[in-house]
Amino acid sequence: MNTTKRQKQRKVLLMGKSGAGKSSMRSIVFSNYVAKDVRRLGATIDVEHSNIKFMGNLMLNLWDCGGQDGFVENYLTHQRTHVFSSVAVLIFVFDIESREFAADVVSYGAIVRALAENSPGAKVFVLVHKMDLVQARLRSQLFEERVDYIRAASEGFRDTVEFFPTSIWDQSLYKAWTQIIYFLIPNARGIEGLLRELAEVVDARELILYERTTCLMVTHVTRGVEGQNPFTDRFERISSILKTHKQSMAKHTGIPAGSSNFAEMQIKTGRFMFFITRLTENTNLAASIPASEQIFNAARVNIMLVRPRFAELDIANKPRPAVQQAFAHSAESGAGLVMPGDADEGKGKGKERDGASRGFEA
Amino acid sequence: MPCYSIHPSNHPSTARASTTEDDYMYPSSTTPSMEDLPEAEVPHTDPVPPRFHTGRLPNSKAGDGKPRLLLMGQRRSGKSSISSVVFHKLPPSETLYLETTTRIKKESMHSFMDFQVWDFPGHLDYFDPAFDVDNIFEEIGALIWVIDAQDEYLEAISRLNMTILNLQQSYPNINVEVFVHKVDGLSEDYKGDTFRDIIQRVQDELSDQGYENAPVSFYQTSIYDHSIFEAFSKVIQKLIPQLPTLEALLNSLCSTCHIEKAYLFDIMSKIYIATDTSPTDIGSYEICSDYIDVVIDVSEIYGWDRPTENGDAESQETGNNDAESLITMERKGNNYLYLREINKYLALICLMGDDSPADKKAVIDYNVGVFQAALKQVFPRAEREIAVPDQP
Numbered sequence: 001m002n003t004t005k006r007q008k009q010r011k012v013l014l015m016g017k018s019g020a021g022k023s024s025m026r027s028i029v030f031s032n033y034v035a036k037d038v039r040r041l042g043a044t045i046d047v048e049h050s051n052i053k054f055m056g057n058l059m060l061n062l063w064d065c066g067g068q069d070g071f072v073e074n075y076l077t078h079q080r081t082h083v084f085s086s087v088a089v090l091i092f093v094f095d096i097e098s099r100e101f102a103a104d105v106v107s108y109g110a111i112v113r114a115l116a117e118n119s120p121g122a123k124v125f126v127l128v129h130k131m132d133l134v135q136a137r138l139r140s141q142l143f144e145e146r147v148d149y150i151r152a153a154s155e156g157f158r159d160t161v162e163f164f165p166t167s168i169w170d171q172s173l174y175k176a177w178t179q180i181i182y183f184l185i186p187n188a189r190g191i192e193g194l195l196r197e198l199a200e201v202v203d204a205r206e207l208i209l210y211e212r213t214t215c216l217m218v219t220h221v222t223r224g225v226e227g228q229n230p231f232t233d234r235f236e237r238i239s240s241i242l243k244t245h246k247q248s249m250a251k252h253t254g255i256p257a258g259s260s261n262f263a264e265m266q267i268k269t270g271r272f273m274f275f276i277t278r279l280t281e282n283t284n285l286a287a288s289i290p291a292s293e294q295i296f297n298a299a300r301v302n303i304m305l306v307r308p309r310f311a312e313l314d315i316a317n318k319p320r321p322a323v324q325q326a327f328a329h330s331a332e333s334g335a336g337l338v339m340p341g342d343a344d345e346g347k348g349k350g351k352e353r354d355g356a357s358r359g360f361e362a
Numbered sequence: 363m364p365c366y367s368i369h370p371s372n373h374p375s376t377a378r379a380s381t382t383e384d385d386y387m388y389p390s391s392t393t394p395s396m397e398d399l400p401e402a403e404v405p406h407t408d409p410v411p412p413r414f415h416t417g418r419l420p421n422s423k424a425g426d427g428k429p430r431l432l433l434m435g436q437r438r439s440g441k442s443s444i445s446s447v448v449f450h451k452l453p454p455s456e457t458l459y460l461e462t463t464t465r466i467k468k469e470s471m472h473s474f475m476d477f478q479v480w481d482f483p484g485h486l487d488y489f490d491p492a493f494d495v496d497n498i499f500e501e502i503g504a505l506i507w508v509i510d511a512q513d514e515y516l517e518a519i520s521r522l523n524m525t526i527l528n529l530q531q532s533y534p535n536i537n538v539e540v541f542v543h544k545v546d547g548l549s550e551d552y553k554g555d556t557f558r559d560i561i562q563r564v565q566d567e568l569s570d571q572g573y574e575n576a577p578v579s580f581y582q583t584s585i586y587d588h589s590i591f592e593a594f595s596k597v598i599q600k601l602i603p604q605l606p607t608l609e610a611l612l613n614s615l616c617s618t619c620h621i622e623k624a625y626l627f628d629i630m631s632k633i634y635i636a637t638d639t640s641p642t643d644i645g646s647y648e649i650c651s652d653y654i655d656v657v658i659d660v661s662e663i664y665g666w667d668r669p670t671e672n673g674d675a676e677s678q679e680t681g682n683n684d685a686e687s688l689i690t691m692e693r694k695g696n697n698y699l700y701l702r703e704i705n706k707y708l709a710l711i712c713l714m715g716d717d718s719p720a721d722k723k724a725v726i727d728y729n730v731g732v733f734q735a736a737l738k739q740v741f742p743r744a745e746r747e748i749a750v751p752d753q754p
Contacts, residue, residue: 135459169455205664225668234663241659248652252645253691262689262698267657269685269703272664288664 010184011061011086015111016093017104018043018067021129021168025093026050026064028168029177029214034247035168046071047083054211054282058185072107076114084118089180091125094146096165097133101146109153116156124161125180126150132167139165174236174243178217188219191313195221198306202299205272208235208286209279212261215242218283226288238286242276268296277303280311428476429503429601434525436518437462437484439510440543440585445469445481447585448594448631454585473628473707474635474741477503477598499529503601504537511542511556511582519560523567530573538578539597540564546584557582588648595633595647604740608636611740615712615733616640619726621700622715625650629658629709650711653699657687657709685709688723702730704737 014022024038030052044066052060063083065075075083092111098104108126115122128146131139147163154161164176182188191209198221199207205226209218217235231237249255249262261284266275272288273296279285285303289295433441443457449469467481480498507525509518522540529536542560545553561580568576581593599605612624616638623646626636632651685703700712710730 132455169453228669229663230666231663237659237663241656245652245656248649249691252649262691264690265656265687266689267660267685267687269661269665271668272661274660274664 009059009061010088012063012180012184013083013087013090013115014062014064014093015072015090016067016127016129017095017098017107018069020067020093020095020098022067022093023048023064024168025127025129025166025173025177026062028173029216030062032213032243032247032250038168043068046074052214054181054184054214060184072111076110080114081118084114087115087119087122088184089123089125090115091127091180093127093129094150096128096130096142096146101149105150105153108150109155112153112155112157120156123183124154124157125176126161126163127166127176128163129166131165131172132169171233171236171240174216174239175233177214178236178239181211181216182219185218187313191310192219192221194306194309194313195219198303199223202287202289202302203295204287204289204299206286206288208238210239210242210276210284210286212278212282212284215239215246215284242284275300279303279307280313283310428478430478430480431597432498432502432505433479433481433508434505435484435508435541435543436510436513436521439484439508439513439518441481441484441508442467443585444508444541444543444583444590445479448590448633449479457585471631473630474705475602477601496532499533499536502533502536504539504597505529506539506541506597508541508543509560510544511553511560512544512547515556515560516563519563519567523564523571526568526576526578527571527573530576536577537597537600538576539593540578540580541583541590541593542580543583545582545589546586553582588644588651591632591651592644592647594631595635598633599635602635605636607740608737609639611733611736612636612638613640615729619712619722619729620715621712621726622646623650623713625711626704627651627654627709627711628707629654629703630707635708646713649699650713653687653689653701653711654709657685657701661685700726702734704734705741708737708741710734 014026016022021038023041023044024033027033027038027041028035030050044064046066048064048066050060050062050064052062054060065071065083090111092108094101094104094108112124115124126147128143131143134142143163143165150163151158151161162179164172164179166172166176185191195207195209198204200223204221205224206220206222206229208220210216211218217239220235222229246261261278262276264275264277267273269291271291273291274286274288275296276284276286277300287299287303289299433445435441440457442460442463443452443454445467446452446457446460447454449471463481463483465483469479469481471477471479505525507518507522509515509522522538526538529538540560542557545557548556557580564578564580565576568574568578579596581589581596583590583593602608608626612626615621616624621638623640623642624638625634625647627634627650632654634647634650685701687699687701689699691698698714700714702710704710710733712726
């Protein structure tokens, strides 16, 4: 039981020089900050831990490590094993505007060495951040230069390290984080398989599964000609669109951005129909389907019906047997604590039955 | 006044029948004929030169309905940034890289009616004899004077007043719109003080010169939020002769469908050309404007030309037939935002009231259809679907 729990907890280190933008990106991706809000953030002292429940079955244990030299020195010496052991992912952030790039890379080298010692199986992602400060035409060239240089200093991770140019002002941040998250999700294959099945049934051109609070893409399924969609960055674009919209709604309705979720958004045009709706506790499903009212309505009903199956994949529901066991123990001592669990289960069954009967109607 | 829309509870069958095109072609029974709206067609004929909503363009000699907006002001006051952000959707942060304007830049905005926006270099003396003053000002709809609120503005004000006085002699009907710009960098108190100070100075100086009640309006603007779009909306609304008709139509729609606030947006520029006459707050404009962005962006992503279709890709993504969109909120469980493409250029966006549940959607659809038909009569041009050439 313990081992499964540990698997779900993935330790993610967020490191980089002081002022590189680590806490800013964390606030934007996970705490519903708007890009301009990050001005309010102060320097991170030592390590800020945050546990982020992601997709139910994945618990991100994010270590936002303050980047001032004193702290970094400390991580590498006294806290070396504490910080660098059992790491799943290291995200290292470089500031593209940094005046001491060479020094940044030296520090990166030291950190990567410590990581290789303590968690050799970890994955390294390097984000070259604040790309918006570089003029558009110079961006890709500068990025390539930096990548080559950093890769050379990556020691044992030279072949596996991945690089992303990012900026908090556009969707590039989402692109990078989507890749990181995809790497971390344990049962991505299972979700993908189910999604593909669903896409066939509802005749969708594309289905995209988004995490609800962060609006990061979990996975997607694309069918037929949609694969030729010229907007290859559409997934992170939609992430960014959704996030912006969420903030705008929050501002208007006065509901905090964390909970101002729409139940459904539909867009129908002559060329396509699109809707986003809640799928499970933690996910939204976006569907792009052909421009036909019948297909649209059928797809909505089918997605409603398939919810319980996706909910099973979401581990949020899985610990239940464990809980019941615990209750069973206490039941031995005569307490009537089993009741709520039972009632809950009964309700769940009722829902399934309800869903099945509706299935027949459709 | 006869009500043109059916009431939610009354005729569900009519609502369903109305989805055919035929009903729209002869809508005399359901749409307002113009005599229902007496104020709409008859402009006020006051002896005093009217300032707004006159039913005709204030200063159009050719009368071709292509009003011109002139952007003027000191150099580095933000004129080119404004025109790039509003008409080219340039991200505000990118305006840092804009170069100094050295010659007059003419932009056209093709919408339900054509506008021209002329961006003037700040260093020009607009009344230099070498300049063809008549040519510049004769078609002008509004003069937008941009003042940098973060800079010394005394010189800007004296130039503005000089311009107003000069124009007043030959073109007394020009709307002068003063944008007190870059207010995003000022604290709340200081912003208000600066704004009042500028208004005071302009008006004092003008009345010292014997020009009372000058047709000058003031706006606080910034390209980093929605204020610049709102200001532009108000400027352009003054140039729309049909505004009272549009407002009456929207009012009527709002009251029949329990809509809290309805906006008629120009899709490309996100300027709203009319809204119902209930009080407007910037918040509801913002959410509608953000919503348009969502719909446009998603339409761009999925509206590409698929191989089975012909035609050049990505040119007309927003021009789909009657795009429609709806957002349902989780908390309220109600329809919250509703968007309907009215024609090639315009979209109707409604903020729904709390008592507008999902099952009334058919009624709303129907009434919006009626509204759309009425609008076709107001703006016959969009029907003709003229291919408008891009002019330099």
